[in-house]
Amino acid sequence: MTTRQFGSPVLRKEDPRLVTGNGRYLDDLGHDAWEAAFVRSPHAHARITDIDVDGAVEVEGVIAVYTHEDLDGPAGDRLPLLIPHPSIEAGRTGYALAKDEVNHVGEAIVMVVARDRYIAEDAAQRIVVSYDHLPPVVGIEKSRDGAELVHDDAPGNVAAHLLQEVGNVEAAMAKAPRTLTLDLEIERSACMPMEGKGVLAQWDSDEQRMRIHSSTQTSTGVRAAVAAKLQLPLAQVECIAPDVGGGFGVKIMHPWPEEVLVPWAARRLNHDVKWTEDRREHFTSSAHERGQLQQVTVGFDDDGRLLALDVKFWHDNGAYLPYGVIVPIITATQLLGPYKPQNYRVEFWSLYTNTVLVTPYRGAGRPQGCFAMERTMDAIAAELGIDRTEVRSRNFIQPEEMPYDQGLLFQDGRPLKYDSGDFPASLAKLKALVGWDDFTVYKEEAEAQGRKVGLGIGCYVEGTGVGPYEGGHVHVETSGRVNVATGLTTQGQGHQTILAQIVADELGVSIDDVHVTTGDTRRMPYAVGTFASRGAVMSGNAVALAARAVRAKALRIAADALEVAEEDLQIEDGTISVKGAPHASIALSTVAVMSNPLRYAFDESAKAATQFAGAFDPDKPPVADDDEPGLEGKDFYSPTQATFANGMHAAIVETDPITAEIKILRYCVIHDCGTVVNPMIVEGQVHGGVAQGVGGALYERMEYDETGQLLNASFMDFLIPYASEVPHIETDHLETPSPLNPLGVKGAGEAGTIPVSAVIASAIEDAEGFPIRSMPISPNELWDLRRHQAANPRSTNPRSSTTQESA
Amino acid sequence: MKPAPFVHHSPRTLDEAVAMLGDVGHDGKVLAGGQSLIPVLNMRLAQPAHLVDINRVAGLDTVTVSDDVVRVGATVRHASLEKNTEAYAVLPLLRQALRNVAHPAIRNRGTTVGSIAHADAAGEMPSIAVLTGAVIEVVGPAGRREVAAADFFEGPLMTVLEADELVEAVRFGRFAEGTRTAFLESARRHGDYALAGVGVAVDVEGQGGDAVVRGARAAYVSVTDVPVVVDLTEAVAGQPFSSAWDGVEDLVQAGIAPEADIHASSEYRRALAAELTRRALTTALSEVAS
Numbered sequence A: 001m002t003t004r005q006f007g008s009p010v011l012r013k014e015d016p017r018l019v020t021g022n023g024r025y026l027d028d029l030g031h032d033a034w035e036a037a038f039v040r041s042p043h044a045h046a047r048i049t050d051i052d053v054d055g056a057v058e059v060e061g062v063i064a065v066y067t068h069e070d071l072d073g074p075a076g077d078r079l080p081l082l083i084p085h086p087s088i089e090a091g092r093t094g095y096a097l098a099k100d101e102v103n104h105v106g107e108a109i110v111m112v113v114a115r116d117r118y119i120a121e122d123a124a125q126r127i128v129v130s131y132d133h134l135p136p137v138v139g140i141e142k143s144r145d146g147a148e149l150v151h152d153d154a155p156g157n158v159a160a161h162l163l164q165e166v167g168n169v170e171a172a173m174a175k176a177p178r179t180l181t182l183d184l185e186i187e188r189s190a191c192m193p194m195e196g197k198g199v200l201a202q203w204d205s206d207e208q209r210m211r212i213h214s215s216t217q218t219s220t221g222v223r224a225a226v227a228a229k230l231q232l233p234l235a236q237v238e239c240i241a242p243d244v245g246g247g248f249g250v251k252i253m254h255p256w257p258e259e260v261l262v263p264w265a266a267r268r269l270n271h272d273v274k275w276t277e278d279r280r281e282h283f284t285s286s287a288h289e290r291g292q293l294q295q296v297t298v299g300f301d302d303d304g305r306l307l308a309l310d311v312k313f314w315h316d317n318g319a320y321l322p323y324g325v326i327v328p329i330i331t332a333t334q335l336l337g338p339y340k341p342q343n344y345r346v347e348f349w350s351l352y353t354n355t356v357l358v359t360p361y362r363g364a365g366r367p368q369g370c371f372a373m374e375r376t377m378d379a380i381a382a383e384l385g386i387d388r389t390e391v392r393s394r395n396f397i398q399p400e401e402m403p404y405d406q407g408l409l410f411q412d413g414r415p416l417k418y419d420s421g422d423f424p425a426s427l428a429k430l431k432a433l434v435g436w437d438d439f440t441v442y443k444e445e446a447e448a449q450g451r452k453v454g455l456g457i458g459c460y461v462e463g464t465g466v467g468p469y470e471g472g473h474v475h476v477e478t479s480g481r482v483n484v485a486t487g488l489t490t491q492g493q494g495h496q497t498i499l500a501q502i503v504a505d506e507l508g509v510s511i512d513d514v515h516v517t518t519g520d521t522r523r524m525p526y527a528v529g530t531f532a533s534r535g536a537v538m539s540g541n542a543v544a545l546a547a548r549a550v551r552a553k554a555l556r557i558a559a560d561a562l563e564v565a566e567e568d569l570q571i572e573d574g575t576i577s578v579k580g581a582p583h584a585s586i587a588l589s590t591v592a593v594m595s596n597p598l599r600y601a602f603d604e605s606a607k608a609a610t611q612f613a614g615a616f617d618p619d620k621p622p623v624a625d626d627d628e629p630g631l632e633g634k635d636f637y638s639p640t641q642a643t644f645a646n647g648m649h650a651a652i653v654e655t656d657p658i659t660a661e662i663k664i665l666r667y668c669v670i671h672d673c674g675t676v677v678n679p680m681i682v683e684g685q686v687h688g689g690v691a692q693g694v695g696g697a698l699y700e701r702m703e704y705d706e707t708g709q710l711l712n713a714s715f716m717d718f719l720i721p722y723a724s725e726v727p728h729i730e731t732d733h734l735e736t737p738s739p740l741n742p743l744g745v746k747g748a749g750e751a752g753t754i755p756v757s758a759v760i761a762s763a764i765e766d767a768e769g770f771p772i773r774s775m776p777i778s779p780n781e782l783w784d785l786r787r788h789q790a791a792n793p794r795s796t797n798p799r800s801s802t803t804q805e806s807a
Numbered sequence B: 001m002k003p004a005p006f007v008h009h010s011p012r013t014l015d016e017a018v019a020m021l022g023d024v025g026h027d028g029k030v031l032a033g034g035q036s037l038i039p040v041l042n043m044r045l046a047q048p049a050h051l052v053d054i055n056r057v058a059g060l061d062t063v064t065v066s067d068d069v070v071r072v073g074a075t076v077r078h079a080s081l082e083k084n085t086e087a088y089a090v091l092p093l094l095r096q097a098l099r100n101v102a103h104p105a106i107r108n109r110g111t112t113v114g115s116i117a118h119a120d121a122a123g124e125m126p127s128i129a130v131l132t133g134a135v136i137e138v139v140g141p142a143g144r145r146e147v148a149a150a151d152f153f154e155g156p157l158m159t160v161l162e163a164d165e166l167v168e169a170v171r172f173g174r175f176a177e178g179t180r181t182a183f184l185e186s187a188r189r190h191g192d193y194a195l196a197g198v199g200v201a202v203d204v205e206g207q208g209g210d211a212v213v214r215g216a217r218a219a220y221v222s223v224t225d226v227p228v229v230v231d232l233t234e235a236v237a238g239q240p241f242s243s244a245w246d247g248v249e250d251l252v253q254a255g256i257a258p259e260a261d262i263h264a265s266s267e268y269r270r271a272l273a274a275e276l277t278r279r280a281l282t283t284a285l286s287e288v289a290s
């Protein structure tokens, strides 16, 4: 019998191709395409007074040089504000090529198209842009004080302001026996996929058709945006995401200027045009995330139970707001984690700065929220002298309280209602895995040897699998090959494997016969994209539903042919047979032949479906009124709300008593993403997520100087952890299935990243004995903190010296 | 990030290379392993019109060990010098330091001589050259000359090399019998340029339990503009092997002048340099003890 694929660690179908160098990434395509390079602003804030392109036009091999003036129609209008929201007070977006003003270093001003990228860069170097300098607004504090403005018509630099409240925080806070206030800070980081962005546009002037390949997380989004910007009928535009070397969020933003400009130029020049982003462009012209200042005031009782939580935060959204306020909304809502605050008020200001855009990066606002909440939990524990896990336990939502409505609106505009999870069980597993209760002894032993070690913890809940929908199309060919298409894109997660596992089980076929296509608008024109850990939830359920439709049709045809009832049939290994009478059977491939009545026998197997082949009912049409030819099925999965995954991490760190170097000795993860489709792939996602989280906790920060220059725009100075910096990760799973979808799955993509800064801060705090309120932290910063602490023993943190603790 | 156009020259003999450099040196660069030069070209921080690629020049890829020196040719890769057992036997400091130069993939291409010619203040091998009293063999249109490592470096990325000269080899000096060495550094990530690093050569007299420390010298990475040797003898002579080496602090601090960058302040680098020196002394001596 067919072994069940769902739940087993099936090896990734895509790997043999990818690890043997046979992947086809954007720059592997379009060998004959002309290539584009850009002149980008070297200044953070300036008015453009003149652009002199004469030097460039003379360069041998240059095809065209474009500035904003050349952009006709909607291509010259501002780029769209993709996700409107009532909290947006001044939603500003940029142009594909800067018009009059630049607002961050790296903003595109001139596009050069040449025979190859070398020539394009030679020419770009000869273009002279003159500027009048404007005062740069860099950093949240400078933006917040509002003395200088990024956009003249965005007063106070406020892009958006939102307040949400559940209960009555003021009253509850006033009555709370104890309160604490924490000032917190999280620095900017970025997705940094190994492959940057890239676009290839091919204009077919005979057919008036545009084919776009983009290294994107949403090919349907790019397709629609390009059709609108170029005023082409949607039917004449197709977009394909080839192999994509990582996204992590930056490629869900769209249309990037280049996604408009490259197709625009290809049509205008009637020639293939390509642009491949280089690393320096990626640093200054794509997007960053994370940067926030936060202030948390919490009221609690003597047992550490939350009574009121009042959070204000200031979110740096960079120069423009094309992706709206998704990131701060997620921070505001997901901050609550597995806890019941009783009364909660959250207010944020999303602020403009003269820095590159801020759009979602794996975790998307959650790491910041988790940091705020978990630092608060540790502060309460320290204040009361209670074990940190005990304070958390006392505030957990209990399993019997599920579904639990936090009373807020989530990023999809739907209720923040947790569907499942067993937080006490997860915590018990985590404590056992890391040896929480034995740590005191270990720590004492280490201290006796002059070593400093600390144990940290962080818990999170992650809304995953947000709508609106995703689709699945399943088609069984007469050879028995099963083609599966879904519209969301893949960036290496293993979609080809897990979707094949699901379809193989639903249809009763071998996984080797199942072939999955993602992110190709020719195969599935309706789709949303890959973000919010939604691949398995959305496309997983969509292909399951589509496969079920195919299965039903196959059984109907087979029941007819075998003259038995459908309920008596089973499908195994691609063969439909009568339960208990396996010799009465018919191959699924034969059913595929029979499903499509033919006039022409193009091969041997097709003969069976031709008009003179056998008996048919002369009173019925070959294809019934409510039927279609072929063994295929299509369905869409559209949930009423997100499903909520959760997890808890713990780490043991060691800090060098003299040099303050920080080493992670152990890293433990308990993870609940509902029913697991492929444990190996989930584990891989967790590992990758933790690795990125370690980057955010200990290494990565965007070093903008006060003039808005990014000082570390290379992998030499922007420190991504190497394999040597990523600890061994110990994982254990808890499966609490989601009641919301047929497969019971919850998302897993971002989970690993979310709590890492909180966990490492918690562990360093435990090792050092003073609060850590700002992340990431470097050895030098820890060394400074120690000196500051030695000089001011009561203070909490030099960078947040306003923290007050009241009894 | 594509380089500006350049002409690539690939001489097969040293004479050819020298002649080519004589012709184009004023607007050209020597290309060795390319691990420093190629990024500079790609970022268009330099746009030389000519590259004189020495990778195919015969005879430059050898390591020769003799009584008092280890001679390393211009195209010897960091990795091959690191793995050279003969060199390790007579001058273990080379391998001790080379292990800290970048990552294996970069050491497979980058040359030790190239890193000395490049003279990055964060490079390990310029400091090792100075600590070992190395001699730099320079050749140019005017002929050959030899420069002591101590006189070779003029500032960060600056040396006494003329535009039309190239380094044919570096002769690292062997230490006197009984010298023990160690190299330690602290980098943000494994294999990165160090925040601070130190190589020490400790002069030990006697064997086993009778051994005594006579003196020590140290050379630093990333905390001085040009590599310098700091003589620690005054603070270490006569100290027991188990010393905490607190006496070296003032000498170290007087000898270095670290600058701040985005990765570390000068104060932190000072503290690191001193602590690394103490640990390096202990490490060097722990080998003699065992």
Ligand SMILES: Cc1cc2nc3c(=O)[nH]c(=O)nc-3n(C[C@H](O)[C@H](O)[C@H](O)COP(=O)(O)OP(=O)(O)OC[C@H]3O[C@@H](n4cnc5c(N)ncnc54)[C@H](O)[C@@H]3O)c2cc1C
Pocket (backbone or CB within 6 Å): B029, B030, B031, B032, B033, B034, B035, B036, B037, B038, B074, B100, B101, B102, B103, B106, B109, B110, B111, B112, B113, B114, B115, B116, B117, B118, B120, B122, B123, B124, B125, B161, B165, B166, B167, B168, B191, B192, B193, B194
């Ligand atoms: C990611 C990364 C990390 C690195 N980390 C470190 C590190 O931790 N420590 C470290 O020391 N180095 C590090 N390096 C640099 C590496 O060691 C280089 O290989 C070395 O500095 C230069 O050697 P090369 O052979 O690659 O020289 P090239 O890049 O070819 O040349 C460098 C310069 O030296 C000149 N030059 C080279 N050879 C000669 C010669 N024989 N005569 C005259 N001029 C010459 C060239 O003209 C050029 O100006 C790193 C490099 C990378 C890419």
